Amino acid sequence: MNSFSALIARDLRLACRQASDSLTVLAFFILVTVLFPLAVGPEPGILARIGAGVVWVAALLAAMLSMDRMFQSDYDDGTLELLVAAPIPLEIVVLAKASAHWLTTGVPLIAAAPLMGVLLNLEPEGYGALLLALALGTPSLSLIGAVGAALILGSRRGGALLSLLILPLFVPVLIFGVAAVEASLTDVSARPQLLILAALALAALALTPWPAAAALRQAVE
Amino acid sequence: MHRFANPTRFVALVRAVQPWAAGIALVTLAAGLWFSLIASPADYQQGETVRIMYVHVPAAWMAMFCYSSMAGASAVTLVWRHAVAHVVARATAPIGASFTFLALATGSLWGKPMWGTWWVWDARLTSVLILLFLYLGYMAIENAFDDRARGSRAAAILAIVGAVNVPIIKFSVDWWNTLHQPASVVRLDGPAIHPSMLTPLVLMAVGYTALYLWILALRVRADINMSKVRALTLRGA
Numbered sequence: 491m492n493s494f495s496a497l498i499a500r501d502l503r504l505a506c507r508q509a510s511d512s513l514t515v516l517a518f519f520i521l522v523t524v525l526f527p528l529a530v531g532p533e534p535g536i537l538a539r540i541g542a543g544v545v546w547v548a549a550l551l552a553a554m555l556s557m558d559r560m561f562q563s564d565y566d567d568g569t570l571e572l573l574v575a576a577p578i579p580l581e582i583v584v585l586a587k588a589s590a591h592w593l594t595t596g597v598p599l600i601a602a603a604p605l606m607g608v609l610l611n612l613e614p615e616g617y618g619a620l621l622l623a624l625a626l627g628t629p630s631l632s633l634i635g636a637v638g639a640a641l642i643l644g645s646r647r648g649g650a651l652l653s654l655l656i657l658p659l660f661v662p663v664l665i666f667g668v669a670a671v672e673a674s675l676t677d678v679s680a681r682p683q684l685l686i687l688a689a690l691a692l693a694a695l696a697l698t699p700w701p702a703a704a705a706l707r708q709a710v711e
Numbered sequence: 712m713h714r715f716a717n718p719t720r721f722v723a724l725v726r727a728v729q730p731w732a733a734g735i736a737l738v739t740l741a742a743g744l745w746f747s748l749i750a751s752p753a754d755y756q757q758g759e760t761v762r763i764m765y766v767h768v769p770a771a772w773m774a775m776f777c778y779s780s781m782a783g784a785s786a787v788t789l790v791w792r793h794a795v796a797h798v799v800a801r802a803t804a805p806i807g808a809s810f811t812f813l814a815l816a817t818g819s820l821w822g823k824p825m826w827g828t829w830w831v832w833d834a835r836l837t838s839v840l841i842l843l844f845l846y847l848g849y850m851a852i853e854n855a856f857d858d859r860a861r862g863s864r865a866a867a868i869l870a871i872v873g874a875v876n877v878p879i880i881k882f883s884v885d886w887w888n889t890l891h892q893p894a895s896v897v898r899l900d901g902p903a904i905h906p907s908m909l910t911p912l913v914l915m916a917v918g919y920t921a922l923y924l925w926i927l928a929l930r931v932r933a934d935i936n937m938s939k940v941r942a943l944t945l946r947g948a
Contacts, residue, residue, distance in 0.1 A: 637872055641865045645855035654851050655869060658844040658876075661837070701872050704789070708864040 493578045494586050501590030511556065516598045519552035523606045534611040541610035542620060542671035548606070549599050549624065550631065550660050556595045557635040558642060558652050560587055561706065565643045571710045580706055581699035588629075588636040588698075596628035612671075619674035619684070623667045626687040630663050633694040640705035663690055712793070718935050721795045729928035736921035743914030751911050761908070763821040768896075769916040771814035773923060774842060775877055777807025781849070782874040785867035795931075797863045800870060801853060802930035806923055808846035815839060826890060834883035835891035838876060845873040 505512055526544045527537055564570040573583050603624055607617055638656035642648050670683035715721045747765030754761035784800035787793045818836070819829045830836065849866050856862035884893040895903045902909055 637868075641852060641869055642855070644858075644861065645852065645865070646857065647855060651848075651851055651855050654844070655848045658841045658848065659872070661841055701868050705865060705868050708861065708868075 493576070494582050497583060497586035498590050498593070501587065502593060505590070505594040511559070512594045512598060515552050515556045515595055516602055518555055519548050519599055519602060520606070522548040522551055523609060527609065537611040538613055541607060541612040542616060542675075543668045544610060545603055545606045545612075545620065545624075546627075546664050546667045549603070549628065550657070550664060552599060553595055553628065553631045553635065554653055554656060554660075556591065557632075557639050557656065558648050560591050560636060560639040561643055561709075562639070562648070565709065570643075570706065574707060574710050580703035584636050584640070584699045584702040584706070585695075588632045588702075591635070592629050592632040596624075596632055599628060600624045613675055615677075616671050616675045619671045619680040622680075622684055623670040623687055626684060626691055627663045627667045630687075630691045630694040631660060633691075633698040634659050634663075636702040637698050637705065640702045640709065643706070643709040663687065666690070712787070713791070716791075716794045716796075718795055718798075718938075722932060722935055725928045725931055728924060729932075732921045732924035732928060736918055736925050739914050739918035739921060743911050743918050746911035746914060751907050754908075757825060760821055760824050763817050764908075765911050765915050767814055767817040767821060768912060769919040770810045770817065771839065772916060773919045774807060774811035774814050774839065775880060776920070777803050777810060777923065778842060778845070778870075778874070778877055781807060782870045782877075785870040788863065788867045789871070795935075797867060798931055798934050799927070800867065801863070802927055802934055804846055804849050804853070806926050806930070808843060808850070810919070810923075811839060811843045811846060815843065831890050833889040833891055834887040835880065835889050838880040838883050842876055842880060845869075845876060849873070 523544055526540070530536055530540070561570060564573065574580060576583075600621060603620055604617055607620060612620065635652075635656055638652050638659075641655060642652050645651055666683045666686045670680040670687065673683055674680040715724060743765065747762055751762075751765075753759050781800045781803045784796045784803070787796035788800065815836075822831070823829050849870055852869055853862045853866040856865065883889060884891055896909070896912065904912070
């Protein structure tokens with residue numbers, strides 16, 4: 491547990507020193523969201539209808555943008571080899587890395603989401619569900635992304651390859667994340683969708699560290 | 712299984728299987744096409760478009776069968792470092808992707824006259840589309856490394872992770888209200904389809920499976936020969 495928190499603390503410290511990285515992701519999230527009103531037109535009705543989906547797609551893309559860096563710098567400077575040789579299970583290392591990614595990417599996205607809701611004319615009833623859905627959904631994104639980030643280490647075309655591997659696996663989170671907001675907008679309980687999102691997060695928590703750790707092991711072999 | 716980790720022995724097995732697979736594929740596909748296009752009744756609701764089903768349904772089965780084989784072979788690769796299992800997985804990927812594309816394309820051709828649209832975003836169609844992307848991702852990561860062994864292992868892990876999609880495809884028509892109809896052949900209470908339509912369907916399914924084995928045999932032999940060529944070139948250089 492100590493090494494787990496030490497790893498998270500290390501990653502957070504690194505993220506603070508390179509704060510522009512996290513801010514770039516946040517700026518990307520906001521810019522992608524802003525593009526939609528400009529593209530589909532500023533009519534409030536249309537924006538309110540597509541708002542939840544736009545926020546989710548932008549969050550997915552923003553989370554993915556920072557994902558390829560989850561293990562890349564450790565792989566480049568050899569830290570990863572030490573982590574693989576370290577006496578802690580590699581699965582714990584993966585969990586620490588994914589948690590740090592969520593703290594530096596997922597949390598800022600959640601914090602910025604209400605502002606995006608205002609820009610997209612989201613109905614007031616939708617905000618609670620949007621924030622809850624993002625809070626339950628973004629950890630899954632970081633965890634699933636860890637598998638992809640570990641798989642592409644040392645490959646020739648990292649970023650584009652990562653999106654091809656990971657975006658299809660993000661689809662369930664996207665579907666239920668948007669469905670939760672839609673439900674709350676139509677005065678139906680968003681509870682089932684939120685429970686499914688929580689289930690996806692728990693399943694990702696239990697399952698993704700194994701393939702990610704396997705990928706890391708074969709990457710440094 | 713370990714007996715066939717030796718490529719030479721495995722190629723001998725593949726050589727033995729190949730003519731049988733080719734023969735069965737040609738005979739059953741010819742018979743299946745004759746039954747499905749000529750000698751079976753038109754549907755009372757769908758009319759002649761029901762004949763698309765005989766191409767579509769076995770293709771969709773093969774799409775899932777190929778992915779399951781690929782994931783299974785990948786697991787064998789990772790667990791036992793089996794030398795040939797990955798060749799099978801790698802050779803399966805483009806075949807499975809083609810079957811998936813065939814299923815999507817024929818389904819779309821059937822959907823236009825029947826549903827009035829080429830495409831709907833229901834759970835079955837979406838999950839099969841994701842299956843196609845998983846195949847594409849597998850082939851992309853396979854070729855993304857200068858070191859082929861690394862590409863093999865990374866692709867194997869991806870194939871196993873993507874296997875979660877297979878049960879989702881199978882049960883998507885039960886879990887969600889889909890426009891796509893639920894299972895009518897593989898059911899606990901027996902097939903809900905008339906024998907005159909089941910015969911061509913089964914023939915086509917057997918034909919597709921034999922076709923898969925035939926192409927797989929060709930691709931596996933080509934792959935192993937390519938490795939030999941590469942090894943000889945390296946030795947010569």
